[in-house]
Amino acid sequence: MWPESPVWLVRMGRRNEAMQSIRRLYGNPDTIRHDGLLAQIEESTAKEEETNNNSNGTKGDIYVECFRAANRHRTLICMFIYMCQYLSGLVFVLGYQSYYYQLAGFSPRKSFLLSMLNNVSMFVANICSWFLLSTLGRRPLIVWGQLCGAASLLIIAGCSMLETRAGYLGAISFIFVWGFTYQLTLGTAAWTVVGEIPTLRLRSPTQGLSNMALCISQWAVGFVFPYLFNPDSANLQGKVGFIFGATSFVGFVVVYFYLPETKNKTPIELDAIFDKGARGECDRGHAGPATSSTGTARV
Template identity: 30%
Template sequence: MNPFHDKISPGDRGSITTNNIELTESPSPSYIIETRGGRERDLAPGETSRVRDESTNPLMKSISTTSVTNVPEEEKDLPLGQAIRQYPKVVAYCLSLTIVVIGWGYALVIVGSIVAVEPFQHDYGELYKDKWIIPSLWVSLWSAAIPLGMAIGSVFAGWYQDRIGRIWSLRTGAIICAVGVAGIFFSYLPADIETMRALFFAGKTVQGIAIGILKVTAMTYISETAPTSLRASVMGLVPTGNLLGQLLGSIVVFLVNKAPNRTGYLVAFGSQWLLAVVPFILSVIIPESPAYLEERGQSDRALESSRKLYAPRVDALKVLEKVRASIAEEKEATSGATYLTCFQGVNTRRTMIVVMANLLPAMFGLDLIAKSSYFLQTIGMKSSTSLMILIGGIVAGTFANGVGLWVLSRVGRRKVTLISMSISTVLWIAVGISGIWRGPAVAYFTAGGCIAIIIVCGMGAWPAGYAIMGETSSLRLRAKTQGIGGVAQQGSSVLINFLLPLAYNPDAGNWGGKTGFIYVGLCALGVLLSWFFLPEMKGRSVMEIDHMFNIKLPARQFKKWRGDVESK
C-alpha cells in the first residue's frame, strides 16, 4: 500500500475519498483507516506523529490524494506532434536552452576556421614557403583549447549544479564566458607574437570552461524535465544547435575573410559576447528543475516549478509524483552520491554507456569535419571555396539532423547508431583511399565525403548519442554522470584536435586525404562497442530503465523486455 494513502491529520475534517481508499477521522486520538477490502485498522501512536508532520506540507497532502499505480498520460510514448502540443512550455524552454549549444558550435568554428582568414594568418602566423600559415603547434593548441576547457567545465558543472542549482549554474557559465571572450578579443594587443598566441589560447580555454558548464547544465536540465515521449527528440536538438552555431560561425568567418585588416576577425571575436548574454537572460526566465528541488527537499518550490513547466495541459502534481518515486527508489542505492558513486555497482555500466555515447561524435569525425575549411586548404582548395563548402555541409547536416529528430521518435537509438556508424566507416575508407593522389579533384571528393558523413550521422549516431546520454543515468546521478560524459567527450577532442594538425598540416605529416584512415578505425570501433554494449531504451520511463539495469539485463534484450514496474 502506498504510505501516502493511509494517513490523515487531525486538521482534516470529515472524510476524504481517493481513487481506492476512504480516510475517516475518528473523534478519539486514534486514527481509523478503511482499506480496499472494507477492513479497518488503527494507526499506531508513532504513525500519528508522522501523519501530523506530513499533513502540514501542502504538497504531501496533495500527493496523498493521487494514485501512483496508474501511469500518467504524460509518461506515455506519444507521437512527436501530439507530445509537442501537450508540452508546449517544456518544448519552449528546451528550445531556448539550445542557444547554449549554438554557442558551442559557433565557438568551435570561429577557432577552427579563423585560422583560414588571411588577416588573422598575417597577424598570428608566419611565412612558410612565401605563404602565411599558422604553425602546426599553435593550430593544435588552439584546436584543443575549447575541448580542454570544456572537460574542466564539465567536471565542475557536475558538482556545482548539484550544490547550487541548474539556474545558478547557467548564470555562472555565462559570466565566465564573457571573461573568456574578452581574453580572445584583446589578444591582438601584446607586441610579442608569442604572447598574442598564448593569450588567444588562454581566452579560448576559459571560454571552453564556460561552454562546458553551460552545456552540461543545459543537458541535465533537459533530461530532467523532458517527458519520455519528448526525451529523445529534445536531447537530439543538441547536435542541431551545434550545427546552427557552426553555420552562423561559418557565415561570419566567410564575410570577414576578405576584410583588409584585423577589423574583420575582431568582429567575429566580439560577436561571441552575445552568446554569454543570452544564457544569463535565460537563467532569469527559466524555472528551476523540479527534480533538483525535490532532491533538495524543497517540495513546495518543486511543485511550483512543475506547474510552470507542465500546467495547465498536464497534471503537474502527477509529473512531480513520478519524480518523487524515482528519487526515493534511487536514494537507497545512491545514498551520499559522489562522482565515485557513478562507478559503483550497476552505476558503473550506466556511466560507461554515457561515456560511450559522448565519444560517438569524435569517432565519426566531427572534430575534423568542423575544421574542414582549413583541412581542405591543406590539400589544395582555395580559402573562399573551402568556406563555401563548409557552409553547404553545415546546412546539409542541419536538415539531416532535423530528419534525425523524427527518425528517433520512430526508430530505436541502437539501430540508427549501428547503421550510421557502419556507413561512415565505408565513407571514410573512400576518403582515405582518395588521399593517395593529389589535386583539386581529390579535394572536392574529400569535401563530398565529409558532407556525406555529416548527413548520415546527423540522421543517426549524433542525435541518438545525445538521447542515450539523457536517459541512461539515474536521476540522482544525472548531473555528475553528464559531467563525466562531458569530460570523456572533450578529453577525446583534446587528443584528436591536438594530433590532427600534426597529421595533415603541410609543415608536419602532410597526410592530406589519408587522414580519413584514422576515422576508419574509430568508426569500426564505434560499431563494435554499440553492438555489444548499447541497450535500446526508446519509450522507457525512468523507473523501467532503472529496473532493467538493476536486474542486469543484457544490452540486446532491453528492447524485448516487458514488465509492469510502474504499478509495483
C-alpha cells in the same frame, strides 16, 4: 521565472511545490497525467535512496558513486558516447575541410564556399534529426550512424590515395555524406542520450564526467591531428580517414552491445534495464544485444 526541478523538490519533501512545477512544465493535463508523473518521480527517487542506503552502508563521494557497480555502466557509456564525437573525425571535417579542399586543388574562395555548403547541409540534417529522435529513437541513430560514418571515412581515405582529380572529387563527396550523416545521428542524439541514461540523482555528476571525457578527447585529437594531416609532418591528408574510420567502427561495436534504447523510457524502466546488467543477466552469447519485447537492448 523558470520553475524549479520537480525531482529536486520531491527529494526535499516539497510535494505540493513539485506538483505545481510539473503543471508549469507540462501544461495541459490532457497531454500527460500530472499525478502519474509525480508518482513516477517519487517511486524512482525512493528506489534510488534505498539502493544508496544498501550500498555497503557507505555513501562516499558522489563522483565515486558514479563508478560503483550499480552505476558504472551508465557512467562509462555516457562518457564513451561523448568521446565518440571526436573519435569519429569531427576535427577533420569541421576544422580542416577547407584546407583539404585547397590541397585537392580548389582555390581558397571555392574551398570556403564548399565548407559553407557542407555546414548548411549539416544544419539541415540537425533539424531533420529532431523528428527522427521522436520516431526511430536514439539507439538506431547512434549505432547505425557510427557504422555509416566509419564507411564514409574509409571511402574518403581510399579516394585520397588515388591522388587524382576524380579521387579528390569522390573524397569531397563523401565528406559531405559524412557531415550530413553525423549531424543526423550522433551529433544530435549523443546530447539527448547522455541526458536520459543517468539516474535522476546522479545526472549532474554523470554529465560532468561525460563533458570532461569530451574535453579530454577533444584536446587529444586536436593536438595530434595537425601532425597526422599536414604536408610538412606525416602528410596523411585525407588518408586520416583510415584512422578515424577505425575508431568509428570501434564506437559502432561498443554502442551496438552496450547502448540500450532510451526513447519513451521512464526513469524506473531505465533503472530496471541497467539493474539487469549490473546483476549479470545480459546474454552475451548472441551476436547482438538481447532485447525485451519492447525492443530495448538488455544491458
